[in-house]
Amino acid sequence: MSGGSSAESTAGNPVAVVAQGVDMDFGTGAMAVKNAAFSLERGRFLTILGPSGSGKTTLLRMIAGFQTPTRGTILIGGRPADAVAPHRRSVGMVFQKLALFPHMTVEENVAFPLKMRRFNPREIPERVAHYLDLVRLAGFSKRRINALSGGQQQRVAIARALVFEPELLLLDEPLAALDRKLREEMQLEFRRIQKELGVTTINVTHDQREALVVSDEIIVMDQGEIQQQASPVGMYRRPANPFVAHFIGVSSFLTGRRTGTGLTVNGTECAGQAVDDIAPGLAAQGAIRAEQVRIAAPGGDLSGCDTVLEGQVSDSIFEGERLLYFVRLPALETTVQIYHHDPAEQAPYARGATVSVGWNARDLLIFPAKDR
Amino acid sequence: MSNPVYRPNRRALLRGTAAAGAAALIGTLPARRLMAQDAPAKPAEIIVRAWGGSWVDALKKGVSDPFTAATGIQVRHDLTEDNEIQPKVWAAVAQGRVPPIHINWDTTTNATKSALRGVTEDLSDLSNLANTTELAKPVGLDGYPIVNTYGYVYVLAYRPEAFPDGAPTSWKALLDPKFKGRIALYNDGIGFHFPAQVAGGGKLEDIPGNMQAAWDFIAQVKQQQPLLGEDPDFTAWFQNGEIDLACTISTNAREAKKNGVDLAWTVPEEGAKFDTDGLWIPKGLPENELYWAKEYINFAISKDAQQVWCDGLGLPGVVPGLTPPEDLVGDPSYPDTPEEMAHLIRISTKVQVENESEWFSKFKEIMQG
Amino acid sequence: MPNPSPDFRYPLRWRLMDGVERLADTLWPRSMSRHTGWLFITPAILLVGLLVLGLIQIGDASLRVLDTATFLPSEDWSLTNYRKALASSTYLTVAWRSLSGAVLVTVLTLILAFPYAYALVRVRKAWIRKALLITLFLPFFIGQVVRAYGWLIILGNSGMVNEALSLVGVAPMRLLFNYGAVVFGLVQYMLPFAVLLLVPALTAIPEETETAAGSLGASWPRILWHVLLPMAKPGLIGAGLVVFTLTLTDFAVPAMLGGGSQDYIANAIYDQFFRTADQGLGSALALMLVAAGSVLVGLVFMVFGAGTLAMGGRK
Structure with missing residues (x-):
């Protein structure tokens, strides 16, 4: 568990959200959230990433106030929020199924939180227009919700969540149901709007690409526990444990024992770098990203690689801008995944072809062997 | 049981109560008619429409069971309300169908409507008519489209508990504020219109021309929030302690009393409505069924049947020389002297038939207001 | 293979x-x-x-007048029966009682049915839902007359309710045979119909929509007023129409719990058919009831749409 704080310190920005030792126990066996602790500075975009059932949505719902933590405290804007009802929190939320009001027009949907929060009625139309403009829906104000496309509905939901200028914007996987093209468009849209308004935002998703694209910071959760909190680059380069390495990016895993210079796998020495101190001889697990493994014809140029091994291509997948090779390494009795770019210049290696594979010691990250 | 003509079947023997009546039946029906080769085929059963509760019990004991015992014809009692069977019979006769019942036990007023409409069989040839009082003959109709079978009185029934100083002497007791919400009348006010005319200061001779006195009195009664219902309602209301005073047929009050409710009844000084019920046969029955239906009515006005049936009802029959039930000797609801009869109010059936629906709607108008 | x-x-x-x-x-x-x-x-x-x-x-039949001398309907047609019905203060009273009663019963039934249907839809524990369903359906399977009779026993002067009141020193009171008793009996009878018609409408409202309204600043009553009720409108209209028409034409409850003085139109029609044998007037009343009911239902359709009864025919 490494609940490290974000790498870059933005001094002077007060903390927007703090969670301290938050547990959620629904009484159904395993706890939904275990001892969650993190803090988020004002104006930043945080994504909580994890597989389904990891507790990410529960954590978000506790921040929104829909659920009360079994133990622990959540502070919003420095004040404990536990006793504050959802409708009294300054939190805007975009829901997974959007939860727009079908009996109201676009305009009425966006005006709803303003009316509920007793804004000056004379201000409301102007504000609604401003936010519809922000989400690029000017001119749609009189439409019925059912008459909008999926993307337009997304925009209404965002405007509705932001129009009352909440301290905090929460996104509960609102993009999950969209097709890929629209999803990617909306990801950028979220990012643009968040940067434009500077509103502190917490997003929940299981889509690692979305997390990397939109966030200033990422928290990875698994089985109710926070695995790591870091910036997207930091998270990608320095995963705190094999789970994070597995969940973000494409990695191959090698199981063996720690040596002075790396890892011995099936009697073969593999150069690598330990993330934590591990005494030599202890069981350890190495992870290496597919794009960090190089592939060449047997005896080809793998200069600079600390470890070079021979193997056979067992499969290759063409992904457009790159090829993904599966190469069987008999010495390690395992298969590694390799991204190979620039396929246009070179005919792909055929299935069954013998190839050389190599990597740099700094790219094989060695973790203590755990239960996973 | 010494009569050689009578061969009781096993079923009849089991029916203890019926046995005595059966013997009586044999006495009244000429043996030749029961045995004659030319007697029409017996139907398996005949259907008699009747009122439920103590009413049908009395009919069964006094008439139906002995009839079955003597003839082997089963009697089924159809407890459809008299008001509901009427349109069904009318429709059947109009469409030339076989009517749903063989005999209708009906109020004389209702029966007269059917007679006027021409849906009743003539019963003038019943042999036992010779032995009946003038009460059996329907007034203002030709022949006997109906045979009246007994008379009854719409008494003022009361709970003695509520009248420690003795029976109420006037219908005006209904207006006593302490009985507000605790008095009951029939739904359509039947039985109450005429005493109301007297109690309201009007004259019986003015009926139907001028009944303002009755309507004024009924309007006063309305202020007392009366319950309105049918015969079974009255029994239930008395039993459940819902009411203290009611204008109802004495039979209902007597039934409640038999069931342990402390209840008494009286004919107040203004008088009380006397009316009759009767039996009639709808047109359209097959020949043989008509024959046996007539035999049933003929038996119903025999002295023995009348004695048991009317005892059960607690009402005076249409055969002279009946013995009143012990509990009703000298009771005003069982008029058996000319003086007692003179105290009761009798209005001609014709007047009633022609004006009843108007009276009912006037009563409704007051009560539903 | x-x-x-x-x-x-x-x-x-x-x-x-x-x-x-x-x-x-x-x-x-x-x-x-x-x-x-x-x-x-x-x-x-x-x-x-x-x-x-x-x-x-x-x-x-409604155009033929009953001749009380022969008790046969007239040969020729006339509007006499209609004129008689419209001129009678009894029928005006009864018609007004039926109409206002139907409106009152509809409103009360919907108010009671809504939370019940809501609980049925939202409750998470299966056994609670089952209990709610059984409580709903049990009286549903007991006919109207039997139920009305049950109320006669329970609410009577010496019935359970008055017994209970006497325990706390309240003198027995007349709970039956008045307008209130009729309305009570009708509401109790109509409740399952209304709940069953509301449940689909409420099921169609995602729970998330309520959560969303809460997070946007709406308190519970405001969620109910601004979100739940408007979104449940089709169900409310459907249930309201069914309850209204059933109540408007009800016979048994006014007859049994009204003590004879709380007639509805159906009771007046019954009287004409079966008590005074005037089928002409009865028919006229029946047709006027059909017409009044149709017009009112038509008006609701025009103003509010047909609700769930439109079956998706119109949006």
Whole structure:
């Protein structure tokens, strides 16, 4: 568990959200959230990433106030929020199924939180227009919700969540149901709007690409526990444990024992770098990203690689801008995944072809062997 | 049981109560008619429409069971309300169908409507008519489209508990504020219109021309929030302690009393409505069924049947020389002297038939207001 | 795939179905298949047709006046019965009681049914939902008359309620045979209908929509007023129409719990048919009830739409 704080310190920005030792126990066996602790500075975009059932949505719902933590405290804007009802929190939320009001027009949907929060009625139309403009829906104000496309509905939901200028914007996987093209468009849209308004935002998703694209910071959760909190680059380069390495990016895993210079796998020495101190001889697990493994014809140029091994291509997948090779390494009795770019210049290696594979010691990250 | 003509079947023997009546039946029906080769085929059963509760019990004991015992014809009692069977019979006769019942036990007023409409069989040839009082003959109709079978009185029934100083002497007791919400009348006010005319200061001779006195009195009664219902309602209301005073047929009050409710009844000084019920046969029955239906009515006005049936009802029959039930000797609801009869109010059936629906709607108008 | 053994036979039920299909093909050839839909709704059309014939007969009867000398309807047609009905203060009173009662019962029933239906839809524990369903359906299976009779016993002067009141020193009071008792009985009778018609409408409202409204700043009453009720409107209209029409035409409850002085139109019609044998006036009243009910329902359709009764025919 490494609940490290974000790498870059933005001094002077007060903390927007703090969670301290938050547990959620629904009484159904395993706890939904275990001892969650993190803090988020004002104006930043945080994504909580994890597989389904990891507790990410529960954590978000506790921040929104829909659920009360079994133990622990959540502070919003420095004040404990536990006793504050959802409708009294300054939190805007975009829901997974959007939860727009079908009996109201676009305009009425966006005006709803303003009316509920007793804004000056004379201000409301102007504000609604401003936010519809922000989400690029000017001119749609009189439409019925059912008459909008999926993307337009997304925009209404965002405007509705932001129009009352909440301290905090929460996104509960609102993009999950969209097709890929629209999803990617909306990801950028979220990012643009968040940067434009500077509103502190917490997003929940299981889509690692979305997390990397939109966030200033990422928290990875698994089985109710926070695995790591870091910036997207930091998270990608320095995963705190094999789970994070597995969940973000494409990695191959090698199981063996720690040596002075790396890892011995099936009697073969593999150069690598330990993330934590591990005494030599202890069981350890190495992870290496597919794009960090190089592939060449047997005896080809793998200069600079600390470890070079021979193997056979067992499969290759063409992904457009790159090829993904599966190469069987008999010495390690395992298969590694390799991204190979620039396929246009070179005919792909055929299935069954013998190839050389190599990597740099700094790219094989060695973790203590755990239960996973 | 010494009569050689009578061969009781096993079923009849089991029916203890019926046995005595059966013997009586044999006495009244000429043996030749029961045995004659030319007697029409017996139907398996005949259907008699009747009122439920103590009413049908009395009919069964006094008439139906002995009839079955003597003839082997089963009697089924159809407890459809008299008001509901009427349109069904009318429709059947109009469409030339076989009517749903063989005999209708009906109020004389209702029966007269059917007679006027021409849906009743003539019963003038019943042999036992010779032995009946003038009460059996329907007034203002030709022949006997109906045979009246007994008379009854719409008494003022009361709970003695509520009248420690003795029976109420006037219908005006209904207006006593302490009985507000605790008095009951029939739904359509039947039985109450005429005493109301007297109690309201009007004259019986003015009926139907001028009944303002009755309507004024009924309007006063309305202020007392009366319950309105049918015969079974009255029994239930008395039993459940819902009411203290009611204008109802004495039979209902007597039934409640038999069931342990402390209840008494009286004919107040203004008088009380006397009316009759009767039996009639709808047109359209097959020949043989008509024959046996007539035999049933003929038996119903025999002295023995009348004695048991009317005892059960607690009402005076249409055969002279009946013995009143012990509990009703000298009771005003069982008029058996000319003086007692003179105290009761009798209005001609014709007047009633022609004006009843108007009276009912006037009563409704007051009560539903 | 291994070949089935040569003596393999399809099960008897399959072969029977084949036979039925062949028979159906002969009786109703494929070429007729575009008319199959009509075939299935023919019974319904026949039933409605019979109903219309009945209405025509009633219409005919309503134009004939009863002659109390012969107790036969008149040969010629006239509007006398209608005039009589409209001129009578009794029928005006009864009609007003039925209409206002139907409105009151509808409103009360919807107010009570809404939380019940909401609980049915939202409650998470299966056993609570089952208990709610049983509580709802048990009285549903007991007929109206029996239930009304039950109220006579429970609410009577010496009934359970008055017994309980006497324990706390309250003198027995008349709970039955008044307008309140009739309204109570009708609401109790209509409740399951309303709940059953509301449940689909409420099921269609995602729970997330309520959560969303809460997070946007709406308190509970405001969620109810601004989100739940408007979104449940189709169900409320559907349930309201059914309850209204059933109440407007009810007979048993006013007859039994009204103590005779709380007649509804149906009771007045009954009286004409069965008590005074005036089928003409009864028919006229019946047709006027049909007309009044249709007009009111039509008005609701026009103003609010048909709700769930539109069956998706109109958006």
